[in-house]
Amino acid sequence: MELGQTRQCVEELHFSLYQRALHPELFHIHQVKRVEHRYYNAEIWITGLTHVVTIQFGDQFLTELVAEPSDLLPRVGLAHTFRFRGERDYSQTFSGGLRYILSTQVERMSTNLFPSTHRDLLRYAERRGMYTVFDEWGHEGLAPLTFIDYEAREREFHIHAFHVFPVERTILKTQSIIEREPERRRDNGY
Numbered sequence: 001m002e003l004g005q006t007r008q009c010v011e012e013l014h015f016s017l018y019q020r021a022l023h024p025e026l027f028h029i030h031q032v033k034r035v036e037h038r039y040y041n042a043e044i045w046i047t048g049l050t051h052v053v054t055i056q057f058g059d060q061f062l063t064e065l066v067a068e069p070s071d072l073l074p075r076v077g078l079a080h081t082f083r084f085r086g087e088r089d090y091s092q093t094f095s096g097g098l099r100y101i102l103s104t105q106v107e108r109m110s111t112n113l114f115p116s117t118h119r120d121l122l123r124y125a126e127r128r129g130m131y132t133v134f135d136e137w138g139h140e141g142l143a144p145l146t147f148i149d150y151e152a153r154e155r156e157f158h159i160h161a162f163h164v165f166p167v168e169r170t171i172l173k174t175q176s177i178i179e180r181e182p183e184r185r186r187d188n189g190y
Contacts, residue, residue, distance in 0.1 A: 008049040008068055010106060010163070010170050013084050017092065017100060018063040020077035021054045027067075030132045030146075037152050039180065046132045046146045049163045053148075057180045060098050064176055066161065084172060097181035105173045114169040118142050121162060121171070125149075129160075142166035155180050 027047040035042040045052040050067040065073075066084075079092060084106050091101045109117060122145060125131035129149035137144045144164055151158040156179040163172040 010165050010172050012068045014069050016065040016081040017079045018077045019079050021061050022063050026072050033130050035152050039155050042157050049144050049146055051161055053159050055157050055178045060096055062178055099179050101177045103175045107171045109169045139166040
């Protein structure tokens, strides 16, 4: 079974960072966005209440994966993985001046606060980035959704992802930056 076909639970989700691209046949991809930039190419997949972001700087790849663990996922190229809990920051530097920075937060809300936050986030998503609403997994009139906003800068790619779980009244937020230092800075040691 492809990942992203069934309703995920925030408690089951993991972050994984790969030094390679992942094969699209592993996932049920609901939406795709390709970004071509002077120094890199990026591809974003919404894969249910999860996502995959792959960025290529020359011959180097980094893939950010938010998904439930699966035997289908490769171990080759896996740089780091962890389960989402509370707040967490993570960064890793790779050869060739490539750096990955991540901040995550699992935010649980009250019954009163969640509906207005859901509505505000959906309105914002309608104006920016990419999003998918999963009406078939709705709960009490609120549908789960994945919203990904991104910003392509000169040598950086910024990703802001929101995975909204109405049954749990929880939002999983991830903010990541994938950047590569200019060659002259790497060569001069700064």
